Amino acid sequence: MTLLKTETGARTTTVTAPPTTTVPDRRRPRGVQSPRPLGGFRTTDVFALSGGLAAALTTTGLLWIQLGPFTGLLGYIVVSWLLFVATYALLVSFDEDRPTMWDRVSTVVVHSLALVLFGVLIFVIAYTFARGARALPHLNFFTEDMRNAGPLDPLTVGGIKHAIIGTLIELGLSLAVSVPLGLLGGVFLHEIPGRFSRFVRTVVEAMTALPDLLAGLFIFATVILIFGLDKSGLAAALALSVTMLPIIIRATDVVLRLVPGSLTEAAYALGCGQWRTVWHVVLPTARSGLATAVILGAARGIGETSPVLITAGATAQVNVDPLHGPMMSLPLLAYTLVQNSQENMVARGFGTAATLMVLVLLLFAVARVIGGRGPGDLTARQRRRRAAASRRDLKRFGGRSPAAGDADPASPVTYPSSPAQGEIS
Amino acid sequence: MTGAAVARPEGQATPERRRLKTNLGLADRVFRGVARGGGAIVLVIMTLVGAFLAYRALLALRESGLSFVTTEEWNPDSGGFGIAAVIVGTVLIAIVAIVVATVLAVGVALYISEFAPLWLRRWLVGMVDLMAAVPSVVYGLWGAFFLQWKVLSLSRWISDWFGWIPIFKVSGVTRHDPLATPTVYTSSTFIAGLVVALMVAPIACSVMREAFSQAPPGEREGAYALGATRFGMIGTVVLPFGKGAIIGGTMLGLGRALGETIAVVMIISPVFVIQPRILENGTSSVSSLIATHYGESSPFALSALFAAGLALFAMTLIVNFIAASIVARSRSGAVSEV
Missing domain, CATH: 1.10.3720.10 (MetI-like)
Structure with a gap:
């Protein structure tokens, strides 16, 4: 405490603060370096992205509808994505050097992979709910068992x-x-x-x-x-x-x-x-x-x-x-x-x-x-509760031995009965 | 410390090292005993799994001998039985799964650790965890009722254009045959592999993400300072740093993919011949064999199923041990504490 004040305040004076205990602020773990966010868009990026996308979608559409014997939505998406990456790489390479082009292409690829995985996760869950939506509204679905429900019975009979x-x-x-x-x-x-x-x-x-x-x-x-x-x-x-x-x-x-x-x-x-x-x-x-x-x-x-x-x-x-x-x-x-x-x-x-x-x-x-927090990483409420607990402790300790509290802090506190002291040494 | 040691006069006998003895109290001795006991119980349970599979499998293995590995059909009660077909099916499904899952997992791990905005990261990590906990039956339902029918056109497209590669060939249809029935493409190794890929990708992804996010910031900044683009930085700092985790995470996912049961059962239609054409209807896997046959079995057939389970056990165990050792070796771990 004392040292801190001399360094931050005027360097010549030494402030002697009464010896108190300050609890360090542990809200943010010290010494953890977090990576800098490197993002940002320029206008040309937007043009290249939207141009590539439009070119890919229309070219694939042409292939699907006019030229080729292709069918199916999934194939359409896959082919247009491939075309999009290729077109986008070409567009970027007009303006930028090769490392930048690879950087842009990799960004697009990584974003699409993340989109696929999280999209599929949401879709899988949503699909389950959508297909189950016919059964779920019936209350008997949750309050009956399947004893009386045959395969042909309506959904108003039987449950889980x-x-x-x-x-x-x-x-x-x-x-x-x-x-x-x-x-x-x-x-x-x-x-x-x-x-x-x-x-x-x-x-x-x-x-x-x-x-x-x-x-x-x-x-x-x-x-x-x-x-x-x-x-x-x-x-x-x-x-x-x-x-x-x-x-x-x-x-x-x-x-x-x-x-x-x-x-x-x-x-x-x-x-x-x-x-x-x-x-x-x-x-x-x-x-x-x-x-x-x-x-x-x-x-x-x-x-x-x-x-x-x-x-x-x-x-x-x-x-x-x-x-x-x-x-x-x-x-x-x-x-x-x-x-x-x-x-x-x-x-x-x-x-x-x-x-x-x-x-x-x-x-x-x-x-x-x-959960989801590291040990010692508390919510605001937990911190308040803990501070209150230590205030209570302080009061309790203060009330326990008023004589010891008034005594000279340099002299060791003596407890009336301490047979353990001999054992420790 | 070293200064003091040098200053010590020559010839003087070094003082005998003090023996530090700790007299543990009764409570600590009990605690250590109980904890050791807990560890031993866990070890015993895990060993028993393998031991009992082996014990139960003996009956069938003694009967069939080496032909267990080479026979394709599965008729334990009448004639030959072996795991050649199911093992090939299992491995093929796992390979399709792990190829797709590795691409997805590396991409998503990079996205979370390098690209995603900071406020989004915690949520994305949570979503990956959630994805690992989605019950396999939910994935199975989705695969069997939705994905299967949407993938048909892609399967057909691949087999039309890449049919000259043996594994993409589909027997029974000619190229661009408009009358070809789409059911040749259902219930295939490819579809099962895709669904399993979704289940193992989050497992591999969380291992990789953890390693990627630990890549030293100093080296990252160094790469940027030397003029690297983000892709250049990832390629020279993050990926080399996380190489062990990529391999290890992939192997861990492979272990899961080999043992996946219910989603595979719901999608494939079992055949007991070696069927290397991944787009074609019909494949099989060890776990689906056990799950579908355990009920109707005589004691001997049951023993044969245990033998198949033992083969699966050995396979996943080897893969997992390799994965665990690679992951453990790649992680630096030792960070000094403040």
């Missing part, structure tokens, strides 16, 4: 209640297994480094991309064939937890690595043991990241079809007992329904997929709200 319930049960059970184990595994990888944990990490990383089907096959081979459990909700939940476990472990490991080392070392310096440090410093600091990791794992698990296909069986009615009898879940129901080519069944299948998509989006929204 059994699959919603089944999905929630399976998800809950699988989270109950995979969250504690996954967090423990992540803490293990982070806290106890060594050859063993390096090996575990390699195995976990390789298992992240384990085909979901094989997780189902594994549970089928063990739980169902050896232990003789029915095809049931529990078996499906176990299969899902095998799929989710590596995802949660990996994400936990990554999140814990982001906890500032200065915090854990401060805890050690204050005499905390490893367990206390983990429980009181590391995990609370990483809380939002951990929650995000779990939710993203759940979002992945909820949509898995193939492990459930093998282990859960299929039923048309509500089953709330995870131990006995087949249990339906949303992805499996969507898959089963569209196997039937009746129009109403397909609509129901898309409706089911849309419901599943809503659940996934919901989980994502929750993950965005509570």
Whole structure:
């Protein structure tokens, strides 16, 4: 504090401020360099872009309508895009040198690739909702099961209640297994480094991309064939937890690595043991990241079809007992329904997929709200809450020993009973 | 520090190094034990997956021997069975997927890290994550009910003009045949590969984006200072820096593509012969074989399915290990903390 004032203020005077603690403003992490935005448009760019686009569209149109035996919208788009890139490169090369031309062409290509991927993502989701729109408005779609609904029945009969319930049960059970184990595994990888944990990490990383089907096959081979459990909700939940476990472990490991080392070392310096440090410093600091990791794992698990296909069986009615009898879940129901080519069944299948998509989006929204921030990166509200907490602490400490507060700060504070002091040395 | 060491008089015996012993409390010992136990359980589960597949597969593998790898048909209960056809199908679908997905993923990763406005980036990263979490059945529905019918004309166009390349040939139709039925082009390796590409692109993309955004700002500025265009900077700084991540991310996506099940099942129509023409109706994959046959199987046929699963397991494991080691080696990681 003192040093800062001398440097910024008049250099000759030394201001001695009373010794206070100032909390540094941690809103923006220091020392992080962000790349400069390099954008901007000139008029010629706009001309070249629009000229290229018009030329490509009309040329392709001519090919499609007048000259060639071509048909189909997708082919039209692909061909006109190729023509557009070529024309645009030509137009730019009239004005600019070759490196600039490549720069412009690459910009166009990268933008189109991004447009394709994000466009397809939005379209896939929108298409699911659009095709399911016939089934979704009927309230019975959410309050009935498929017991009485045949393939030819209208959409006013039958629904997906059994699959919603089944999905929630399976998800809950699988989270109950995979969250504690996954967090423990992540803490293990982070806290106890060594050859063993390096090996575990390699195995976990390789298992992240384990085909979901094989997780189902594994549970089928063990739980169902050896232990003789029915095809049931529990078996499906176990299969899902095998799929989710590596995802949660990996994400936990990554999140814990982001906890500032200065915090854990401060805890050690204050005499905390490893367990206390983990429980009181590391995990609370990483809380939002951990929650995000779990939710993203759940979002992945909820949509898995193939492990459930093998282990859960299929039923048309509500089953709330995870131990006995087949249990339906949303992805499996969507898959089963569209196997039937009746129009109403397909609509129901898309409706089911849309419901599943809503659940996934919901989980994502929750993950965005509570997470998406680095450890120690707080919202304004959290900062206010934390400042209030430390004011309360200050008041509490002040009220605890008024005598010590008045005493000379140089003399060590003596506590009435401190048997621990002898042990420490 | 070094100065002090040099100043020490010669000949004097270096003082014995102190042994630092930590006496862990009971709580810490328990904690470390539990954490180790957790790690061991995870390891055991992961090993058991492979072990049980192998154990269950033994029955069938002992029966068929080496012909398991070379036989195309799949009739475990009556006659021969083997994975030659399904493995070829799986690999072809994965190759189509990974070619498309790599192009998309590199483009989008570059877009997010280099081109997109700063305020948009966080959203785009979130969208890529969301795309990785969209259930495969949703992609499958979209592929089977929408994309399949829109791609037909493109498939026909490719096979008309590039049919002289063997993999693009479609048997049974002649060039520009107006009477050719479009159903020859449905349910093909190409369409399945396209859909799988959409599912693996975000996975590869997030690995690449992370590496690209870590490219050192000093080198970027250096490239600009030397007069590079943005493309020149990307080509000389960002891409070389992220080379490991591009390869690793691609392999990671390949591992996923090999094992993708439900979207593939919904699109392809299975055939059990080696079918290298990717635009033509009919292909097969290991995972779709298991997903469609597990129900109606006798114990022996089930064992044969486990053997197929074991082959898939080995394949993805090898690909993933290679990917993980490449990604781990490429990441510099060690950043000093303040």
